[in-house]
Amino acid sequence: MSNLAPSAALAPALPVSASSGAAIELVGVNKWYGDFHVLRDIDLTVNRGERIVICGPSGSGKSTMIRCINRLEEHQQGSIVVDGIELTNDLKRIDEIRREVGMCFQHFNLFPHLTILENLTLAPIWVRKMPKKEADELAMHFLAKVKIPEQAHKYPGQLSGGQQQRVAIARALCMKPKIMLFDEPTSALDPEMVKEVLETMVSLAEEGMTMLCVTHEMGFARQVANRVIFMDAGQIIEMNEPEAFFSNPQHERTRLFLSQILGH
């Protein structure tokens, strides 16, 4: 568990900015892999500016759920509305949603044949049709923000895991997304690099980014989450504010899970 400096601005959790409508709305979402029922009747509304942490044992469907939001996975039943756009098989809508939703992966997935700068400018240039010069400036701005502007002309393979994940965050931010999805962003990192990535995420949270984060970093959850969700066997078992979630879990399975991950 990482030890983040408590941030006054975020303790215990920022009130959710009450601007118009939900950022993400999942209603009765079901998904199967063949016979295996991965997501069961998922209902979840994420408000704008809200930060949600999702935890649960492996295979519980938490990654699958957030990957459905930008259609890396297809759901078979129910509806998913992102930023007012309902996800269907319509490729135009999928592209539209993906432009507004940034994502960070467990294994970073940087493009190894491109420099850090090119990794960052690729989508702004090709998707947003931004002139190269402008895209370069934007990229340098976000590289400075994740505190590695000096690495701009290196290749991903020359960076440490923590630096690569920060580049991945910057790459997503270059698209100016309204929503950020994090799929276990620190699970593949050496312990001493977890902190630098979490700090980047905390500062993103402080700016009011809508965030959905699959993680087992409970310190992070306490510090920035508005709500913590516990999933098991494809269902949302429990959802609560972090204080209540950790001090007074309602379900036996949540208690068991928390005792396992907090117990050491």
Added chain:
Amino acid sequence: MNDFTTWDVFRNLLAAVPWTIYLSLIAFAGGAAVSLLLLCLRFAFPRAAGTPVRLYVQLFQGTPLLMQLFLVYFGLALMGVQTTPLFAASLCLSVYSSAYLTETWYGCVLAVPKGQWEASSSLGLKHWQQMLLIVLPQALRLSVPPTVGLMVQIVKNTSLASIVGFVELTRASQIIANATFEPFLAYGAVAFIYFVICFSISLCGRHLEKRIRI
């Protein structure tokens, strides 16, 4: 009767080297062109083109090049179509190498990790942009070692063109062996020349691999 020096043997063999190289180049260029076309079809229409392309690959990988040469050279003649040994050899070697190149390059594209597709999808890139900007450049790097290996195979396989009377290295060595009654010298020399050509290709390949390594 004439006496042949070792130099005479080598000189006459070397005169045939350009034909082996031309034939190899034609086979590689033809094979590459056909397999690029097949790959485009396979990626653009995975359902409609997948099976026919697989069948094509299996058919030409699963039959000996020698039989293909016989069928084309003598078969076409039987049907009344006049062919030259060069045409028959070029055609067969191109088709044969296209089968191997198609399978190899297809594998290289599939070998690019799934995460690269996912990351570029999540950034909103369209399918052709992902292919062109992310996947193909990485597949190209992966493809260098197996492609160099195939080029070496192609060079050695051009020796089969001797069977339909095309005078490249192997055919030249047969002629020289018959004339000099020194088969060991002639065939030994020709093996050495093949080795020099193939080894040079491997060296170039290794150099290229180093240069594009990330």
